[in-house]
Amino acid sequence: MSEATVEGSGVSVEPVSRPIRLKEAREAAGLHIAALAAALKVPVKKLEALEAGRYGELPDLTFARALASSACRQLKVDPAPILQQIPLSASPKLGDHRHSLNAPFNPGRDEEPINPLSWLSRPALLAAIALLLGALVIVFLPRAESPPAVASVAEPAMAEPVVVAEPVAAQEPAGAAVQEGVMPAGTDAASPAVAPATAAVAAVPAEAAPSVAVAVATPTTPAVAASAGGLLSIAATGESWVEVINGSGNVVAKRLLQAGDVIDFSAAPPYSVVLGKADAAEVSVRGKPFDTAPFSRSNVARFEVK
Structure with a gap:
């Protein structure tokens, strides 16, 4: 060895x-x-x-x-x-094991004091702050979309009962809260179903006649203007629907409208109106045309008449 x-x-x-x-x-x-x-x-x-x-x-x-x-x-x-x-x-x-390795370390340069403002000049930190501010603006920014406005019209001193004019072929369901007057244009023929309604209208006492205004509508040309004392008039130029609620919360009218149908409201306001397919109907308030476009959303107009 x-x-x-x-x-x-x-x-x-x-x-x-x-x-x-x-x-x-x-x-x-x-x-x-x-x-x-x-x-x-x-x-x-x-x-x-x-x-x-x-x-x-x-x-x-x-x-x-x-x-x-x-x-x-x-x-x-x-x-x-x-x-x-x-x-x-x-x-x-x-190396020599007799010497210790715990010698002081000299970094070679003096340590500079840390300046907090120097961190703000870094591009990465600035980008993070910008993203955070943008997210806060998106979250807390109020929505631009607002609910449909409500039309408000001054309340008149006097009001009259509601009068509804329809074509000869249209019939109102029983129990409706509005009165209807039907006048055929240039014809004497009437179906048996319409005759009782005509007789009921004729039986109204004479003293009530001044407070009732009858509107005439033909199937070919819908009436646009209401009667002289009418508060609200809705004339359908196509298929539409309407719901009218009075100030007491009662439903005054809720029905489908065909082209040529005209509904007049002359009773005491206010009225809350919901008009479906608003582009297929013409509205007038106190004899003046009323634009429903500013109050329409998804082609459904909601407004009030006071």
């Missing part, structure tokens, strides 16, 4: 030994080193480096001990004495 110690400037390595017994066991078995290398499937140079103790030519000491164990199994000898001749590890020691 031979030992060697290698010392350099500042670097020392533990004594290194070589496995002499491995070479003696191979020679005792009469096996050439090339034949043993071929049996172990390793290069001959690695096996020669192992027998000579040149561990620097091997990957590491773990590989050297594994190669020695394989060679002992091939030679059928006890590997323990041979492995004792191979060091477990070779841990180099850098």
